[in-house]
Amino acid sequence: MKIFIYIVFILCGVHTSVAQEKILLWPQGKMPNSKGMIVSDTIIDGRLFQVGEPRVYVYPAAKEKNTGAAILIVPGGGYLRLTADYSNIPIASYYQQQGISAFVVCHRMPASPDLEVPEIAPWQDIQRAMRIICANAAKWGIDSNRIGIFGGSAGGHGASTLATHKEDISAIGDELDCFSYTPAFMILLSPVISFESPIVHEGSRDRLLRDNSSEELIEFFSNEKHVTPDTPPAFLVHANDDKVVSPLNSIAFYQALKNAGVESSLHIFPYGGHRLGIGNCTGSAAVWPNLSIDWLKEMKFVE
Structure with missing residues (x-):
C-alpha cells in the first residue's frame, strides 16, 4: 500500500545535526478534536505557546551509522509552551549521531481555542506522529519493532501516556490507521508521571486538565496507575535536587514497572536540578546520555 505523508518543507543541504524534513501530522480538514478554527503559531520570547499545524521534524540517521532504531522526542514545557526553533534540537542531534533516527513532535497545546477536548490533543498528535514513523x-531505514519514545519533563508525561494507554484516539479513516503507535521503549528525563498529590507537578496537571480536574481524569492521567506487563521498558533519569518535578515521579513509575515485571532502569543523580539536558549538566549526571545508549544496546534495541 502506498503511504502518503505530508511533507511541506525540506531544508537545503544535508547535515547530521539538523532536521531535514517537516511533516504535517494531519491532512487538511481531517485533524481530529478540532472546531475548525484557523489557528496560527504564537511565539513569545522564543517559545511556542500556540501550535497552528501539528507537525514532526525528522533527523534521519546517516546511512553509514544507521542502527535501524528510531526515537520520537516529545519536548517539555509544562503543557504551556514548546520550543520554537526545531532546526537543531540537541537531544535529537545526539541520538541521530549515535545512528538512531530521531523525530521531534510539535503538538497542540491544551489552551488552544480550537479544541473540543483539550486534554487529549497532545496525546492525539503524539499517537499520529508515531504512526507516521x-x-x-x-524510507528511513528503520526497524518498525525498534521505534521508541523520549520525553522530558511534561514531555515525559506525554510519552508515558502513549506507552501506558491503549485507546486509539488518532484514527481518522486514512492509510495510517492500520499502523502501530505503541513504542518499543521509553527514555524519560525528569518526567512528569503522576497527577496525584503529593508528587504531582501542579502546573502540568492544571494546564492539561484545565477546568476538568475530576478525580477520574486525575487517576486516568496518573500514568503509574496504568502500567501492565505489556508496557514497554523504560530508562528513567532524574536529579535528586529537582525542585520543579519531584524525582518521586520517576521512582513511582519504576516501582509500577517493577511490580508488573517490566525490565527497566532507574537513575537518580544527586545534582542537576531540572536541567538534565545534553551538554548543560555537570557531575555524575552528565553521563546519562551515554548510559541511555548502553541501555539500548543491553536491551537489544540497538545492535
Missing part, C-alpha cells in the same frame, strides 16, 4: 520506516 512506523508507516514510513522503510
Whole structure:
C-alpha cells in the first residue's frame, strides 16, 4: 500500500545535526478534536505557546551509522509552551549521531481555542506522529519493532501516556490507521508521571486538565496507575535536587514497572536540578546520555 505523508518543507543541504524534513501530522480538514478554527503559531520570547499545524521534524540517521532504531522526542514545557526553533534540537542531534533516527513532535497545546477536548490533543498528535514513523520506516531505514519514545519533563508525561494507554484516539479513516503507535521503549528525563498529590507537578496537571480536574481524569492521567506487563521498558533519569518535578515521579513509575515485571532502569543523580539536558549538566549526571545508549544496546534495541 502506498503511504502518503505530508511533507511541506525540506531544508537545503544535508547535515547530521539538523532536521531535514517537516511533516504535517494531519491532512487538511481531517485533524481530529478540532472546531475548525484557523489557528496560527504564537511565539513569545522564543517559545511556542500556540501550535497552528501539528507537525514532526525528522533527523534521519546517516546511512553509514544507521542502527535501524528510531526515537520520537516529545519536548517539555509544562503543557504551556514548546520550543520554537526545531532546526537543531540537541537531544535529537545526539541520538541521530549515535545512528538512531530521531523525530521531534510539535503538538497542540491544551489552551488552544480550537479544541473540543483539550486534554487529549497532545496525546492525539503524539499517537499520529508515531504512526507516521512506523508507516514510513522503510524510507528511513528503520526497524518498525525498534521505534521508541523520549520525553522530558511534561514531555515525559506525554510519552508515558502513549506507552501506558491503549485507546486509539488518532484514527481518522486514512492509510495510517492500520499502523502501530505503541513504542518499543521509553527514555524519560525528569518526567512528569503522576497527577496525584503529593508528587504531582501542579502546573502540568492544571494546564492539561484545565477546568476538568475530576478525580477520574486525575487517576486516568496518573500514568503509574496504568502500567501492565505489556508496557514497554523504560530508562528513567532524574536529579535528586529537582525542585520543579519531584524525582518521586520517576521512582513511582519504576516501582509500577517493577511490580508488573517490566525490565527497566532507574537513575537518580544527586545534582542537576531540572536541567538534565545534553551538554548543560555537570557531575555524575552528565553521563546519562551515554548510559541511555548502553541501555539500548543491553536491551537489544540497538545492535
